[in-house]
Amino acid sequence: MINACCANDKSVSVHAMGAEDPIPEGAIWLDLVTPDANERAAAEAWLGLAIPTREEMAAIETSERLYEDAGALVMTTLLPMNVRAPDLKTSALTIVARRDRIATLRHADSQSIAVAVHRLQGTVEGGRDPGNALLILLDAIADRAADVIEEASAEFDSIASHVFGEGVDSRKSAEYKGMIQRIGKIGLKVARMHDVCGSLERLFLFLSAHAKTVALTSQQKTLCKTLGRDIRSIREHADALDAKLNFLLDATVGLVNLEQNQIIKIFSVLAVVFLPPTLIASIYGMNFEIMPELQWAWGYPFSIVVMIVSVALNFLYFRWKKLL
Structure with a gap:
């Protein structure tokens, strides 16, 4: 599926189209969602260069995720998918940016894309500027990353209040096991968001270094650097949260061990009595x-x-x- 964002003098509209449909006039952004071969070919013809395949998007090397090709920047980063799911999943997003148009390629639903399109439609000035659309998209992705870390931090506070307030009853194995699982799931979420923030941080550094390629204005360059610093601070927050999770896990296991040792001590004393x-x-x-x-x-x-x-x-x- 292809979603085309088209800009006119007054507003930005979104059109869902197939491979047989012509690219609408005034299109500045094509969003490809699990495209077939014909949709990929149409988007490549519109961009004037090849779009990375799904296998290339999964490459680990930075040189294959971030590069310049035929006057365009090809940037691949990780995105969180369903944040509220028990097990957070990530998916790759490839952004192809030229001076006059951008395209995104993804194989999963992403709330960041929907938020970016909504913000772009509400933009009064600069809606026809592909550079502005690119930064709106990156700002929505950064905001989503911050929301995930904030939700993980709120879950941590809830569990910490329960562990150090009400306590964990070691005699209730289901409660004890459930608490450990909740801490582990938050840890997995933070670890995956650490990878997301790492890829975003490299993307912002690459975009800042190649700002002339996509004709970013001085104001847009400043915003790009600001977003890079925001992602760095989010990553540092994730590191601190990961350390607190390790402390909470050790404290939970330690409290349960203390309670179990107390029970064993009572039995030992009664045996002596x-x-x-x-x-x-x-x-x-x-x-x-x-x-x-x-x-x-x-x-x-x-x-x-x-x-x-x-x-x-x-x-x-x-x-x-x-x-x-």
Whole structure:
């Protein structure tokens, strides 16, 4: 599918088109969503250069993600997909920018694209400038990255308040396991956003260094550098949040271990408390022929009293030592 953003003197409109449809007049931005071979060929003819394939978009090397080709900048970055999903996924976005037109290629839905199109339609001035459309798109992507980190930080605060406030009951394995899983999912989200911010940071540096290729104005260059600094600060926030998550995970496991150790300590103390009566019962349970207490009428009550007294003395001693 191809979505074409067309600019006229008054507004910016969006048209959904296929490979057989001609590129609308005044188009400044083509958004290709999982295009077929015909749609890719039409977009390449409109741009005047080849668009990277999905395999090329997945390349790790910076030289294959960011390069200049035939007077155009080809830039590939990572985008968060469904942010509110339990497991955050990322997808590659390729931006091809020329002086008079831009194109984006993606294989997944992205809220950043929708936000950018909405902002572009609401732009009063500069709506026909492809450079302005490019920076609006990059600003929407940066805002989305910031939102993801803020949501992850809010989830961290909620879990931290629960762990250090109400506490985690180690006897409820489902609660304990669920808490560890929630912390792990936030950690995965932060790790993936760290990759997203890293790719965006390299993209902004590349765009700033090749601003003349796409004819960015001095104001647009300043905005590009500002967005690069914003992404750097978001990445630093993600690093700090990752460190706090490690602390929270260690604290959660430590608190549970303390509770479990307390339970084990109680059982150990109780074993020592009941050791003397066990010893007494073992002595009088021996089957020797000559045992003076066997003929004693008060032998049985006496042994019971001795057992109770030994338990009471041990219990009071451990209470005095604050072991129980």
